[in-house]
Amino acid sequence: QKEVEQNSGPLSVPEGAIASLNCTYSDRVSQSFFWYRQYSGKSPELIMSIYSNGDKEDGRFTAQLNKASQYVSLLIRDSQPSDSATYLCAVNPGGSQGNLIFGKGTKLSVKP
Amino acid sequence: DVKVTQSSRYLVKRTGEKVFLECVQDMDHENMFWYRQDPGLGLRLIYFSYDVKMKEKGDIPEGYSVSREKKERFSLILESASTNQTSMYLCASSTDDISGEQYFGPGTRLTVT
Numbered sequence: 001q002k003e004v005e006q007n008s009g010p011l012s013v014p015e016g017a018i019a020s021l022n023c024t025y026s027d028r029v030s031q032s033f034f035w036y037r038q039y040s041g042k043s044p045e046l047i048m049s050i051y052s053n054g055d056k057e058d059g060r061f062t063a064q065l066n067k068a069s070q071y072v073s074l075l076i077r078d079s080q081p082s083d084s085a086t087y088l089c090a091v092n093p094g095g096s097q098g099n100l101i102f103g104k105g106t107k108l109s110v111k112p
Numbered sequence: 113d114v115k116v117t118q119s120s121r122y123l124v125k126r127t128g129e130k131v132f133l134e135c136v137q138d139m140d141h142e143n144m145f146w147y148r149q150d151p152g153l154g155l156r157l158i159y160f161s162y163d164v165k166m167k168e169k170g171d172i173p174e175g176y177s178v179s180r181e182k183k184e185r186f187s188l189i190l191e192s193a194s195t196n197q198t199s200m201y202l203c204a205s206s207t208d209d210i211s212g213e214q215y216f217g218p219g220t221r222l223t224v225t
Contacts, residue, residue, distance in 0.1 A: 031210060032210065032211050032212050032213075034212075034213065034214075036216075042218070042219070043202055043216040043217060043218050043219040044155075044202070044216050045216070046213060046214070046215060049211065049213055051211070088154075088155070090214075092210075092211070092212035098142075098143040098160075098162065098206045098207075098208060098212045098214075099145075099157065099160060099170075099212075100212055100214055102154055102155045103154070104152075104153075104154035105154065
């Protein structure tokens, strides 16, 4: 059974701090990794994709991938109250016809 | 801009009714997916389709069927709605390249009474 694990939270950080969200996955041959943001009552929105080991930065967001440790993380710098949401980690295992395996999400709360 | 639309944001149906949920994407994506999302259970895949008239069962297909007659449209059918099908239903689409990026519609909150 291919799995993606996330700490459910809630993770609470003060405004302006760095929020660190973590995800581990079980399928060693996974090829693509994604972070989605989901506001309460809304649908998931793709915010970051990462395909190779290392860091990928996009504005205040940095995705980090370590395939040897089967670990992917999302850092949010200068966190804002508008970043308060549930963050879903998703993994594309090889040969899955595009199916993603989703974690259950980490709820982030940024306090003003 | 990526666009996936769903026929209704909110829907209330009675037990035993046949329910149709429609999803349309304008990105010429090959793959389309139907999920349901429930508190504490996360996203669960119901059915997916990787081509017109093709369908594959996901993790929880019981009580559901799907139809894909055109590339841009993927319908989810609840043959006889039951209260345990009350949920948020999410449609997504993706290309068939190696990346697998999925884009979601706004969701349909279905209540079965």
